[in-house]
Amino acid sequence: MAKFAVIKEHIYRKIESGEWPEYHPVSSENELSEQFSVSRMTARRALQELAEEGLVTRTRGSGTFVAPLKSQSALLTIRNIADEIRMRNHKHHAVVRVLERVVAPNAVASALQLSPGAEVFHSVITHFENGHAVQIEDRYVNPNLVPQYLEQDFVEHTPHEYLCEVTPLTEASHLIEAVLPTEQQLSWLALENPEPCLQIQRRTWCRDGVVSQATLTHPGSRFRLGGHMTFKAPARVSNAEV
Amino acid sequence: MAKFAVIKEHIYRKIESGEWPEYHPVSSENELSEQFSVSRMTARRALQELAEEGLVTRTRGSGTFVAPLKSQSALLTIRNIADEIRMRNHKHHAVVRVLERVVAPNAVASALQLSPGAEVFHSVITHFENGHAVQIEDRYVNPNLVPQYLEQDFVEHTPHEYLCEVTPLTEASHLIEAVLPTEQQLSWLALENPEPCLQIQRRTWCRDGVVSQATLTHPGSRFRLGGHMTFKAPARVSNAEV
DNA sequence: AACTTGCTAATGTATATACAACATAGCAAA
DNA sequence: TTTGCTATGTTGTATATACATTAGCAAGTT
Numbered sequence: 001m002a003k004f005a006v007i008k009e010h011i012y013r014k015i016e017s018g019e020w021p022e023y024h025p026v027s028s029e030n031e032l033s034e035q036f037s038v039s040r041m042t043a044r045r046a047l048q049e050l051a052e053e054g055l056v057t058r059t060r061g062s063g064t065f066v067a068p069l070k071s072q073s074a075l076l077t078i079r080n081i082a083d084e085i086r087m088r089n090h091k092h093h094a095v096v097r098v099l100e101r102v103v104a105p106n107a108v109a110s111a112l113q114l115s116p117g118a119e120v121f122h123s124v125i126t127h128f129e130n131g132h133a134v135q136i137e138d139r140y141v142n143p144n145l146v147p148q149y150l151e152q153d154f155v156e157h158t159p160h161e162y163l164c165e166v167t168p169l170t171e172a173s174h175l176i177e178a179v180l181p182t183e184q185q186l187s188w189l190a191l192e193n194p195e196p197c198l199q200i201q202r203r204t205w206c207r208d209g210v211v212s213q214a215t216l217t218h219p220g221s222r223f224r225l226g227g228h229m230t231f232k233a234p235a236r237v238s239n240a241e242v
Numbered sequence: 243m244a245k246f247a248v249i250k251e252h253i254y255r256k257i258e259s260g261e262w263p264e265y266h267p268v269s270s271e272n273e274l275s276e277q278f279s280v281s282r283m284t285a286r287r288a289l290q291e292l293a294e295e296g297l298v299t300r301t302r303g304s305g306t307f308v309a310p311l312k313s314q315s316a317l318l319t320i321r322n323i324a325d326e327i328r329m330r331n332h333k334h335h336a337v338v339r340v341l342e343r344v345v346a347p348n349a350v351a352s353a354l355q356l357s358p359g360a361e362v363f364h365s366v367i368t369h370f371e372n373g374h375a376v377q378i379e380d381r382y383v384n385p386n387l388v389p390q391y392l393e394q395d396f397v398e399h400t401p402h403e404y405l406c407e408v409t410p411l412t413e414a415s416h417l418i419e420a421v422l423p424t425e426q427q428l429s430w431l432a433l434e435n436p437e438p439c440l441q442i443q444r445r446t447w448c449r450d451g452v453v454s455q456a457t458l459t460h461p462g463s464r465f466r467l468g469g470h471m472t473f474k475a476p477a478r479v480s481n482a483e484v
Numbered sequence: 485a486a487c488t489t490g491c492t493a494a495t496g497t498a499t500a501t502a503c504a505a506c507a508t509a510g511c512a513a514a
Numbered sequence: 515t516t517t518g519c520t521a522t523g524t525t526g527t528a529t530a531t532a533c534a535t536t537a538g539c540a541a542g543t544t
């Protein structure tokens with residue numbers, strides 16, 4: 001095993017065993033280089049990688065300390081619906097239900113960080129997989145950042161594909177819930193009877209501000225969201241509900 | 243700006259602009275150290291950090307190459323329900339509905355990687371927030387890995403808290419969907435009328451195998467799942483539906 | 485044609501050193 | 515008591531160097 005890995009193991013065990021609790025100081029680079037008879041750069045690498053993995057925190061001038069326990073996060077892949085369908089070797093097509101310029105509802109204006117009463121672009125598109133509706137994409141777009149949104153052909157390319165080209169995005173947030181569809185949504189999904197729907201609300205940012213807010217509604221019977229995660233540092237999980 | 247950061251910027255621009263497409267070779271450590279008049283170690287750091295961020299791939303003996311585009315993932319925080327409730331300064335309590343040793347249903351046996359007909363532990367617990375039911379935790383546990391599961395008091399500590407202590411976990415996978423609750427679930431949630439529920443299926447691993455499978459059912463009206471992500475490298479997002 | 489050998493270039497690990505930037509404690513002066 | 519300075523220790527950046535390990539290619543051998 002590489003020397004830096006030996007040092008990592010050593011510190012890792014101290015933390016996992018509980019011998020070093022939260023905020024406990026970790027031996028400095030110089031101390032470690034003496035203890036293990038390695039150069040400071042090698043000891044440094046061990047500490048740095050532990051810091052990247054979130055097990056310790058380092059502050060220049062002060063030292064290295066065992067990181068506080070964190071609640072664990074899970075990695076969920078949320079992909080472009082069109083790509084997902086094509087990946088299953090199924091046929092995708094889209095129907096544009098709404099494409100307009102409207103005065104933003106208050107909730108939308110605040111979500112897009114615009115003043116109340118501002119005008120925004122609004123699109124509603126139904127996505128089909130092998131002829132069955134699997135998603136309503138109800139989207140409001142910031143016209144200042146994407147002025148030519150309304151002129152696009154969203155049957156050819158999804159709004160996402162266009163937005164990705166125009167605005168390099170830097171952030172996104174999601175809210176997932178289970179809802180009963182409205183009458184309007186029911187008809188857009190071509191569903192006979194009401195059924196639970198998985199609804200994802202998504203807001204996206206680029207450097208200059210909020211780009212768009214989308215509400216994605218999926219029939220529960222035709223959609224699932226999958227995710228997988230691996231823990232680098234199992235001992236550090238405090239309160240993940242697992 | 244630090245020298246290694248200058249080099250990173252340089253390569254980053256080449257990739258973002260499209261000048262260097264997927265799999266395009268990146269200047270070697272030695273080339274970069276000449277071009278930028280820095281030591282090889284400094285050029286190396288730039289390439290290494292780019293590799294950690296997923297923009298390039300490196301293979302010893304061969305070289306450094308622009309990484310293929312990847313679909314983007316979102317980071318969802320899925321926390322311990324008890325902690326989440328307490329964080330809102332609300333009151334949490336749990337009611338144990340089922341705690342038994344049963345022959346595993348086929349689906350469960352295969353999920354836990356046990357032979358059909360094997361016996362497993364089974365618990366069902368309802369979690370309350372300020373007196374309102376917010377989650378049914380229906381869990382099957384591998385008895386080989388957690389032999390004393392049935393002897394625990396899950397009113398005091400959630401199954402998660404116990405499992406975390408006993409088995410340091412290394413992996414987890416999730417499946418999220420919207421469903422209508424069964425009659426049984428309806429009564430466990432003390433709901434008058436059926437309403438859409440957000441259902442999370444979770445499987446967890448430790449080093450030695452599958453630890454447990456849990457089905458978490460939340461009334462849609464009382465639960466939302468939130469997540470937030472930041473992109474380190476916006477240009478590399480290919481098909482995230484954003 | 486198939487296999488082997490050896491060379492070259494690239495990344496991976498490790499060392500020794502120097503200086504910069506920052507945090508903190510302790511001490512001195514106001 | 516408060517303010518400000520300094521000494522010391524710690525992490526951050528950078529350099530020059532050496533050797534190990536691996537991939538890919540080319541020449542030679544069977």
